[in-house]
Amino acid sequence: MKKLSTLLLGAAALLLGTAPAPAQTYQQVWADEFDTRIGPGWQFETGGGGWGNNEKQYYQAANATVANGELRITARKENVGGYPYTSARLKTQGLKEFTYGKVEARIKLPLGQGLWPAFWMLGANIGSVGWPRCGEIDVMEHVNSENKVYGTIHWDANGYAQYGGNTPAAVADYHVYAVEWTPAAIKWFVDGVQYHEVNIANGTGSTEEFQRPFFLLLNLAVAGNWPGQTVDESRLPATMFVDYVRVYQLTNAPAGVATVYRNCNYDGAATALPVGDYTLGQLQARGILNDDVSSLRVNSGHQVVLYEHDNFQGASLTVGADNGCLVGNPLGAGNWNDKASSLRVQPVSAPAWSATLQAEAFSAMQGVQVENTADTGGGQNVGYIDATDWLAYNNVTFPTSGTYTIEYRVASLSGSRLSSDLNAGAIQLGNVDIPATGGWQTWTTVSQTVNVQAGTYNFGVYAQAGGWNLNWIRISRAGSNRTAVAGSGAATLGSPLAFSVHPNPTTDYLTLAAPAELRGGHLSVLNLRGKEVWRGTYDGRTVDVSALPPGLYTLVLLTPDQRKLSRRFSKQ
Missing domain, CATH: 2.60.40.1930 (Macroglobulin (MG2) domain)
Structure with missing residues (x-):
């Protein structure tokens, strides 16, 4: 937010060139969703002039309100404290301070000459070392009616220094403005798209300030050194809308396999949870309040068991897939919205599953013929397969998303190649080489491993080359014990x-x-x-x-x- 005469440190010294960070995941450590009020992590600054920026507003708490789940900071034309305008400035100093992490806010900005909204951070030691030696990270700044936002750092390098970037943005709409701050670098994002980066590894360019705790600020200034002293009063009152502010930090904990949300439809504060048991105290340590879960996303192969009381007591509800709203939830267990006080995230072992399609049970084909087989079990096989011939089997159901093994019972005099696909080639599953078995009724089994999303498909086999026979196709979920099942082009795989x-x-x-x-x-x-x-x-x-x-x-x-x-x- 602070803007003085610029001494721009050599940008080349601040460009990247650092080693990648170890594999870690971000876990939310603090948030204010502004659902009904301004949370206890904020305090107001009161006064005029902008503390050195020559701003024309007087900051006061009255200009910040919460309505419809949004923080609203409003600049008005009114005389208070000798200044012609009023607005509000909030900070977490002394209450919530962070070293490194992902800091983001979803914000909608006002437009108008003289308006200067910002979401930014200051070093927590500002009281002892002053500015700019404390360091400043501007997550997002905007001035006047420009169609772009700025991200900047300010610090002391034997004198004032700054380094910044900007990106186009339709600021009158909501966007998520964020920085990812590590000991090596600070990166700026709008809606998850990076547009700027600075190297701070090992204090390069005298950037030691950015290895210490910082606190957060939100404000809407009127006039100042950067936007100028002219104010378009026809734009007043002007409001900066803030949907939420969230802070995450990197952890070596396992990646989350289930995500719980404060609101229905996967909205509001979100926290990803790895496999484990979570008492109320453990949930609160991750930012999940008591009786405050309304929707969940659950990765395939996992389930979440919600408990009505702490320590896994009381009624429970098992959720094995995404659930967009626990109000009148589809599991038929009543209203579980804002009801959970503890929960368990558990892996679910997929039951053994395997099924077999008889080759001659195709739904459609081109060029092949059916003949009696000498393979084990008797019956028929598909033969006389030439290059570009194909077989299709309709309504083949893969019961879960994941890895499958597809086996083909084949015979070939001199060797060949097949490929498989789903939905008439829309999804290619790859090629499989067929060895020379020494005879048209000398059978062997070849296989491939594929990843398929759960669903029902038309399964196809295509002859990349000719000269082979096919007796059956067996599809098994990876790790399953095989259960041979007679398949058919019209039946769902797995029929007993x-x-x-x-x-x-x-x-x-x-x-x-x-x-x-x-x-x-x-x-x-x-x-x-x-x-x-x-x-x-x-x-x-x-x-x-x-x-x-x-x-x-x-x-x-x-x-x-x-x-x-x-x-x-x-x-x-």
């Missing part, structure tokens, strides 16, 4: 029921090999266009398909409990 048809190809009748519990299910036969050409009820006997013209068909069995299974067959 299996059935097969034979002979395949057929000339007149199909025999279904299926559990007795499937009897009474609805049967239908679909042609390649998906049109139903036959229907009936499965009664454990054969199905007469003699009237069908030659071609490829899908036999669909809708089970009594409404699960859909299907098998491909060829009518000759």
Whole structure:
């Protein structure tokens, strides 16, 4: 905030060139959300002139209020203390002081000639060493009606020195203005985008001031050395809006796997928590107040157990996924908004999951044929695969996000290559080499490891080269024990029921090999266009398909409990 005649230290001495910081994460250590009042971490400064900046306002507490969850600092035209304008200046001096960290505020600024809003920091030793020897970090400053903001440091280098940068910004809208301050550097950001940086490692350029505690300030000045003495009074009253101020510090603690928010819809003060148990005291040490959690984000593979009372007592609610509002929450356990006094963040072991797609149970294909297989288990395989042929399997569900192993049961006389994808190539899963197995019915298993987001996809196999056969595809969550499941193009992977048809190809009748519990299910036969050409009820006997013209068909069995299974067959 302080602006005097500039002695700019050589900028080259302040550019980066430092080693990267060790891997750490930021944890919130203090915040004021201004939900209903100005928090106890602030005090007001009272007086006029701006302490050396030739400002024209008189600072007083009356010009700072909280409404609608915002701090409002308002500059007005009124005579107080011999000054023609009034405004407010808040500071955390003696109450909240920090050495290093990420300091940010979400602010909306007024525009007008003579206005000078700022969010800044001063060295806590200013009372003993004075300015500029205490050091100053301007997180954000703006003057007049400019369409940019400034970030600057001021210090003593055997005389006054400053080094700053600026970036364009639509300041009349809310933006998050921040610095990240470490022993090596200070970086400036607007909405998470860095625009300026200064090297302070080892006190380079006499920057030792920035290795000590600082306190925070917020103010809206009227006139002064930087904006000038002209004031556009038509812009008054003018208000600087502050949604929140937050301070984070680096910690070697494990990265958070769950984030709790003060407000619904993932708004307000946010604190990321690693796996662990948190009593009320431990939550408060991280800035989470009693009965003050309204929404959560939970990483895949984890859950949060909320407890009504401290020390994990009373009613509890387990949240295993993002929950945007604990008011009338979708878990059906009543209102848990602002109710938690302790909580546990826990890993959740994914249950074993594996499923198998029979190759001939494709939903669509190009160029391939189905034949009987000599592989273990019998049945059919897909063969006569040439380069650019493909197979598609619809409605394949990956139950959780994470790593999967995809295995392919293949045979090839001289070796080849396949690739796989999701949703007609929108997501490529990569290539897999097929070794020479020595015969068309000499089988081996090849695999690939992929990362897939939870969801239901159309799974595709593409022949990068020809000369191979495919019997089945098995998809397993990494680390799972395999459970072989008969797959189908129409069924969700993981169905516990299996059935097969034979002979395949057929000339007149199909025999279904299926559990007795499937009897009474609805049967239908679909042609390649998906049109139903036959229907009936499965009664454990054969199905007469003699009237069908030659071609490829899908036999669909809708089970009594409404699960859909299907098998491909060829009518000759």
